[in-house]
Amino acid sequence: MAFDGEAITEEEWAKLRRDAVTSLPAALVGKSLPDILMPSQKALLMATASEEVVVCDKSRRVGFTWAAAADSVLTAGAAKSAGGMDVLYIGTSFDMAREFIDACAMWARAFMPACTDVGEFLFTDQEKGQEDRQIQAFRIRFASGFEIVALSSRPRSLRGRQGYVILDEYAFHDDAPALLKAAMALLIRGGKVLVISTHNGADNPFNELITDIRAKKRPGAVVRCTFDEAIEEGLYQRICLMQGKEWSPEIEAAWRKKIYAYHGADADEELRCIPSQGSGIYLTRALIESCMTSGGVDQVLRLKCPAGFELKSKTDRQSYVQAWLEQVVQPELDKLDPNLRHAFGQDFALTGDVSAYVPLAIDRDLTRRVPFVIEMRNVPYDQQKQIVFWVTKRLPRFTAGKLDATGNGASLAQETMQEFGPERIEEVHLSQSWYLNNMPPLKAAFEDRTIATVKHSDHVDDLRQIRLIRGVPMVPRDIRTTGTDGLQRHGDVGIALALGFAATWVDVGEYAYHRVEGRDLGNESALARRRRENEGGGFSRFRNWTP
Template sequence: MKLREDYFLGYQKRWIEDGARLKIMEKSRQIGLTHAAAFSAVRRVIEKGARLDIWVSSRDEPLARLFLEDCKAWAQLLDVVAHDLGEIIFDREKKFSAYVLEFATKLRIYSLSSNPNALAGKRGHVILDEFALHGDQRMLYRIAKPVTTWGGQLEIISTHRGVGTVFNGIIHDIHHRGNPMGWSHHKVTLQEAIEQGVVERINGKTGEAESREGYLARVRAECLDEEQWLQEYCCVPADESSVFIGYDLIDACEDDCLKDFEYLRKCENPLYLGFDVGRKRDLSVIDVGEKVGDVMWDRMRIELAGKTFSEQEAELYRLLELPKLKRACIDATGLGMQLAERAKYRFGWKVEAVTFTGHVKEELAYNLRMAFEDRRVRITRDPLLRADLRGIKKEVTTSGNIRFIGESADSHCDRFWAKALRQEAAKPRRGVSASVLMESGEIVHYGDR
């Protein structure tokens, strides 16, 4: 069947026409690859001499249904008879089922969710859609590959989901180990898809008239951080091993916990403050936490982008005046030095100026991570905060020193450092006189130090 040029973009056409026994695609999100794969599936089951069914394994049930809807749309466009058999249970004991489309050739397209065992004992072509997102990729591949033994084709289509996936392992072997399995490798980033016309296709569906440059800039701006942009749209897997605070730690400590100023004014528990002072285009972030027992709860975060020195000082002072605000650690690096000095002159023991050196940042970062590991923090559910917490990376320099770097979409992980300073403020203070501790209200803990 000859492909009409106006139906498919270049990368879609190359994928459809690739008849390799094993083929794999690492791709950007939302570039129409699954739509093209659905056409390829329909074409194979209606071709003269076709003899094999097609088994499609998607990440979940909704995606399985969507794939079959794409197949139905292509069958209608190609004017071929296709019967939607709905959901068919083919193993009642194990409750395995699939959405099925049957053609005049009596061949079928089976669209399943992700249970690897559902493919056991089958025969035909196999499409593994969004493979890197499957729960057990290794088992899925082990069961899927024998399905193609009698002349079937195995297709893997996916965006990346970190460097530790089986999917990325296959890509690594293709590039660095001479492709021992013999994959036909395809790769399409968002930039490449745009250059081949995907924006015009999207405009045709939405009725918009967005330019290629405008679309690319908008998609990138809508990413929470550079990691999301690189992984989801540029085919660069995220290196989870370099992430300092992982999703598992963040998820376990999230809650709806922010309060207003009136709550802080009436609060009975001790409050602690961290202030990361922005330089030039960086955010200035004030983070206030309430310590309930041994757990620090997020209560207020004030972000001061583009604010004057006096405006930032005013926000800080109204918080330092709170009766239960026990201690504040303020970033005294660069522009923060004057702000910290003035605050300390006015509020005395409440304020500690912290100069960011490599050693200090290492201590702050590990103290914050330890609080996550011990579940001694509760943080607000906020994608910008998550992006900053995830954005911090630990690197080891050539001289063996540890340094922390990081950027998110709108900051240099300033929310991370404000929270780290807040946790530092809540640490027991050594070498401080009993009179100061009594004045600050910390004398009740003095015997523990």
């Protein structure tokens, strides 16, 4: 950045200060910080308070840098014992640095009355007008001894420094990987790193960083806010409030349309947080097939009930399905290792698509292995419940399950939760946020070869139905494939596998029964029984139980 070391005259600085926003907008004066910030901005501050590395995946001009300026003042203005430290801001231009320092100065002035009320000072000399001595072109000094300083976008500018690093518009820095590498070094001694940017292509280091964090390859948190999400949170209402303009839904809709028109073909990347050239197949055929090492077509257990089956008596339906369970499913259950933990995922369907039940075993090397898959077609609700309950109760060391609770699946998911307990069963409402948080870890497992699935061409097609839609890996609603049986599929096993894979990471305890020998417990008092159980008899809760 050209301004590093560049002289600025007194007259130039005075003009900059006059042109800058030097105080909180009148419409927001008197409100608390939580009231001033929008939900996504509050999520940003909550993330930086709990995480060492936070990445902001954002649209243009949604106020994340403005919120980061408030976070910077709270950090640099605090004593060391309260988590205070230097804040090191790195943007891509002189104007970005000036705007950030001005925003920090505005927040500092807004916070000063609160500090005075509790007997603290943000600036050494806090008399009216005198605080400007501590606010310089690219640096603000606080009474705490810490400072906010804008640095050049060269990695060496962080050498020898310590504190809270903010990399703004990271995707557009000339040497972004080296800059991030230099920033990460500050974590060793208790620093923090905040990366803020809009996207600049799918292969950009910024998008790769987000993907790694979502796939849990790197520690950290991602805070995402699209342009439409910011509008829903009140972005345009606040713009109108600060500019003294009238707001109405109709005016907002026209403004939104105009903004999208200005961006044209770039709207997806600039406003919707979708990196360019980032759509299409999420899992390649080669990647999927390389992990199909668990069993084969014989491990795909299919039950297709005949037409009119739902009209048969309850007894007939139950006995028909029970015979199938005992003859087809039980032999596969008998092959399961009783020492391994097991989980499952289920994608629900009544007619048309497949209702899939996918169990997973957690091998000793932590590979998630699918021993078999149950596919149900034209199976009535009661019999799907019969199958889910019967199989789940026979999974060795069953830990957790996640069921599709979208639409008709809600009832089965709820009843399964009631049967096995909320600590083990989750009713999942499939949404963009769920896919966004859970598909990257599944993809990482395929890439790392830490998942083994059943070999079947239909399952390859199901997993290839997962597409990047507006930056979110999910199964499109309106796309169907035809299976080897000539019937339609909708990525069913892929969704059930994602649910089951997520269930393998649920941390739950295990229970076992220890028989107490050599005691006549018939007349045992309640107090004696409690004492005995505390000494190890009765039911006990522990992990890594081997029967």
